[in-house]
Amino acid sequence: MHKTFDIIVFGATGFTGRLVAEYLHTTYGTNGGVAWAMAGRSREKLTQVRDSLGIGTDLPLLVADATDAQALAQLVAQARVVITTVGPYQQHGQALVDACAHAGTDYVDLCGEPGWMAQMIPRLQGPAAASGARIVFSCGFDSIPFDLGVVYLQQEALQRLGVPLVRVHGRVKVMKGGFSGGTAASLIATLEAAGRDPALARTLADPFALTPGFRGPHQPDDSAAAFDELAQSWTGPFVMAPINTKNVHRTHALRGHPWGADFVYSERMLTGTGDGGEKRAKALARNTRVQNALLGFGPTRALIRRFALPQPGQGPTQEQREKGRYEVLFIGQTADGRTLRARVKGDRDPGYGSTCKLIGEAALCLAREIDRDMTPGGVWTPGAAMGLTLVRRLQERAGLSFEIVNNPPTR
Incomplete structure (x- = not known):
């Protein structure tokens, strides 16, 4: 038609x-x-x-x-x-x-x-x-850079290493610019709905909530500070991980599980090395727990909705959008311990410009x-x-880049 x-x-x-x-x-x-x-x-x-x-x-x-x-x-x-x-x-x-x-x-x-x-x-x-x-x-x-970042890295692994990566770590290295008011409003609406429906709360906590009929292996708990051996950096929780992780697992399921039934995906923020990195990771985890607790409290949500969220027609200026950017590192590992790394970069603020x-x-x-x-x-x-x-279209037209970077020699 x-x-x-x-x-x-x-x-x-x-x-x-x-x-x-x-x-x-x-x-x-x-x-x-x-x-x-x-x-x-x-x-x-x-x-x-x-x-x-x-x-x-x-x-x-x-x-x-x-x-x-x-x-x-x-x-x-x-x-x-x-x-x-x-x-x-x-x-x-x-x-x-x-x-x-x-x-x-x-x-x-x-x-x-x-x-x-x-x-x-x-x-x-x-x-x-x-x-x-x-x-x-x-x-x-949420969730194209992460979803496609994993797809891109896995395809490169098949070409370069001959086997898929059984685990992938998505690590946010740079994020300049905020999330949209719509993202925040959706989060609040979701929390309110979860408060009324215990089944929804279980769905939100389930990394396989979007893969009906399939239950994969236990996935990492990304809510606390942790040192990442693959990234050689301290890491803390990333606010968008609960949705991005579910989409990555759904992509894997829809493609027929080409990365294996035991595929593991983790998504976090890099906070650096040494004592400073550890302190930043712990502070991020602590702040995330406090924010989640406050968002779970009805009067707090009402105040955020009234005073903190952009009102209709409001948002960052053009200059702010153009100055924003983000960079995400993806590190994968094969079953025999070989690794491959990719980087995804975007040229505008994540919530609006990109x-x-x-x-x-x-x-x-x-x-x-x-x-x-x-x-x-x-x-x-x-x-x-x-x-x-x-991936190709975004690289040609939308200011994104996908590339293999700084990969140590495979054994």
């Missing part, structure tokens, strides 16, 4: 959605071979965003509310891929993803809400498989490069749905 648009950006009047629209306009224009449109619940606000970005009136504006199933069905029928930045997804996302799954329209989001994703996988897999829709969660900073490029290029990768023989309808991760094709 003919689709009018390659991409529809749903939620274009929000801060992150506006950045996605700006990226598409700056990179591809409105007559550059990519047919796209902005969508949201207010035509007036959409017009304001279009005008403020200097986009001509030839860019279509589509109106639909996140709660109006009929309007959403009409909306998604027009697109090859829908990008949505409207979260928390557990509160605002179900009607749109349902519409895409039933219409055969590909879908990408910025979801870092594993409880909601665990509920959506069995709900959407059947309709998406029948319609041909590729539903791809977590196409922002994320808008990641999701935009993920959508175009689905629309233009990934056919349904390769990736049929279903619920996917970026690493399983697009893999090295997306």
Whole structure:
């Protein structure tokens, strides 16, 4: 069936959605071979965003509310891929993803809400498989650099060493710039939901929550300070590890467990060597415990929501976004002790500047490069749905780099 648009950006009047629209306009224009449109619940606000970005009136504006199933069905029928930045997804996302799954329209989001994703996988897999829709969660900073970093390193291991890596350590070396307000709002919504539902709390603690029917080996406890022998550095907990780890294991499962049924993945922050590194690691672990305890307290969440989170339309300045960057080291080890290291770098702040490029290029990768023989309808991760094709596209267009680095001689 003919689709009018390659991409529809749903939620274009929000801060992150506006950045996605700006990226598409700056990179591809409105007559550059990519047919796209902005969508949201207010035509007036959409017009304001279009005008403020200097986009001509030839860019279509589509109106639909996140709660109006009929309007959403009409909306998604027009697109090859829908990008949505409207979260928390557990509160605002179900009607749109349902519409895409039933219409055969590909879908990408910025979801870092594993409880909601665990509920959506069995709900959407059947309709998406029948319609041909590729539903791809977590196409922002959580979890593309980590998910694809592991896929890239494993592929290099197969080529260079002839065997997969049975364990991989993802280690955040540099992260300049914060997480988005949407990420924080999703975290708070998830904690509130977990407080009402003990089963959800168990899901959040389970590294295999997104691999129904498969239970892998015991995974590392990444909540405390620890010295990493592979990295030769002290490490502390990384706030996004609970979602990234689940996506890595789902990618492995969707690919048919090519890295072995006993594959282990750990994700942490590097804090340095010596006494200073140990102190920083312990402080990070302590601060994480305190923050988690405070976020578990209802009045604290209310204060954070009111005073700490960016309000609608707010976020870091362009200068702040452009000055941000991140660097993640991936260290893998084979069953016989050989190691391989890779580095993934991004050139903007993770929460906004890089994320808008990641999701935009993920959508175009689905629309233009990934056919349904390769990736049929279903619920996917970026690493399983697009893999090295997306790695290449991100290196060419989105300011990311993936490379093998400083690898000691193998024995």
